Amino acid sequence: MSAPSSTRRTRAHDGSAVAIATSVMNVATYGFTMLAARIIGPSEYGAFVACLNLLVILQVVALGLQATAARRIAVDLGNVATIEGAILRTTTRVSVAVGALLLVLVPAVDALLNLDSLTTAAVVAVAAVPLTLAGGQAGILQGERRWGALALFYVAGGVPRLVVGTAIILWRPDATSAILGVGIGYLFPLVVGWWALRHRRTPESVAAEHSARSLLVESAHNAQVLFAYFALSSVDIMIARQVLDDHDAGLYASGLIMAKVMLFLPQFVVIVAFPDMATPTSRRRALVRSLLLVAALGVVMVVAARVLSGLAMVFVGGAEFGEVEDLLWVFAFLGTLLAMLQLQVYAVLARQGRRTVVLVWAALAVVVALGLRTDSVIGLVSVVVAVDAVLLSVLTVASLRLAREPEPDPATG
Incomplete structure (x- = not known):
């Protein structure tokens, strides 16, 4: 049986909202990268891109958490509140662990990326925390099919980086400022996610299959x-x-x-x-x-x-x-x-x-x-x-x- 026309229109609208949002995010992200190349110069830009590539690699942790949250909520709508709470707790712990590990490895990151700046490497470590936190929030919104909130989440992931990041590198044109702009940009989706998820629901039941260990195992598999x-x-x-x-x-x-x-x-x-x-x-x-x-x-x-x-x-x-x-x-x-x-x-x-x-x-x-x-x-x-x-x-x-x-x-x- 084919879906009602109203349902098809709703799905098309949902897809259009997310399509526009991801396009805005990608264009804004690309725009900031291009502006950084022109403002901070070739030498500093090389260090900035190296840091950015490291964050892209680290993003698989966030994407793994996002996929776990979205999948579990989609297949177990009877335990949405339980999954939501467990995902947020797990994401917080993982993000802090990722940030702490990178802080310990600051000298190694500095040497590996040839940054000649422990401060820049430390900024990368701090930026990894909100980057990872965002994965859990996005996964909850995606699993619950809250496309409007998720669209705003993605827009917040691009436009503030372009605006705030550009302002920072105009003030101080170097790689540290550029990656700081990226890190500050990661905070804006978190605000959107917090607002969308601010009304915490009481878990319907205790679901052992959504334990912290099982979430970590699945997220690790997804990241791999x-x-x-x-x-x-x-x-x-x-x-x-x-x-x-x-x-x-x-x-x-x-x-x-x-x-x-x-x-x-x-x-x-x-x-x-x-x-x-x-x-x-x-x-x-x-x-x-x-x-x-x-x-x-x-x-x-x-x-x-x-x-x-x-x-x-x-x-x-x-x-x-x-x-x-x-x-x-x-x-x-x-x-x-x-x-x-x-x-x-x-x-x-x-x-x-x-x-x-x-x-x-x-x-x-x-x-x-x-x-x-x-x-x-x-x-x-x-x-x-x-x-x-x-x-x-x-x-x-x-x-x-x-x-x-x-x-x-x-x-x-």
Whole structure:
């Protein structure tokens, strides 16, 4: 039976709100990064980007907590208050532990990132606390399908960083100020999350399955899966630095801007679909519709990158990188594959599959092994596209097969 038209309109409205919010967040985040490059100069910008990349890696902890919260609430609506309280307590403990560990490792972070500033490394450690805290809040809002509040949460994650961060680096143009702006920006989503969750409910019952230990175990598994995916989606630029000369590696990095645009453009689809993918009765339908939507967006982007390649070059580096123009559609296709793979990875998290993640790690190993044998931009991107396409096909078959089962075995997912 098809859903009522009012329900379809509501879902479309929900998706539109989150789509706009994530787009605003990504544009604001990108805008601050570009402004920082121009204001603080190349040397300080390199240190800033190194710190930013470390925070991106640490974000898998927050995303692991978010997926845990969203999945558990979506599949156990009878214990929402219990899960909410347990997630908030667990998230607080984990975030403090992450921050404390990084503070202890400040000298190591300073040396590893070649910052020459213990203060900058300490700011990174402090910034990791609100970053992690936000994961639990976002997961609760996502699991409860409170899309309006979640949309505001995401807007607060981008716009304040642009405004406050820019003001700080204009006052003091260096890497420490830039990463401080990022850290302060992380506080604004927490305020939104606190406001949205301020009315704490009394737990309906005591649910032993939502103990702190079980939440930590699931969150650790989720973080590990997401880390594997992020490694797969990022390793090619590191390979490019090894097998290509500086000029061609720069061309490859320029092309990857197009891939990242296509990866982040349908981010809202994953966010909105995840609770449904976690629900046994709707996971298959949610996965198929989401994959089709991302694929449709991908087709539009690939065609646009091919037909309007000259215009696209404005956003990926300009005339100086003109040699990569004919390959922009290939990078757009790569971004589409990565976006669809992201959906599949979250489908694995939604059903708490354990064995499927081995395929992601295997694909990473294959990309590294074959990529190191290439010697051109087209050769490297072709390897990455081929491996990602095979992985996507295998995961799609596995997901659709397992989605038929109302309660799949986590040990075999």
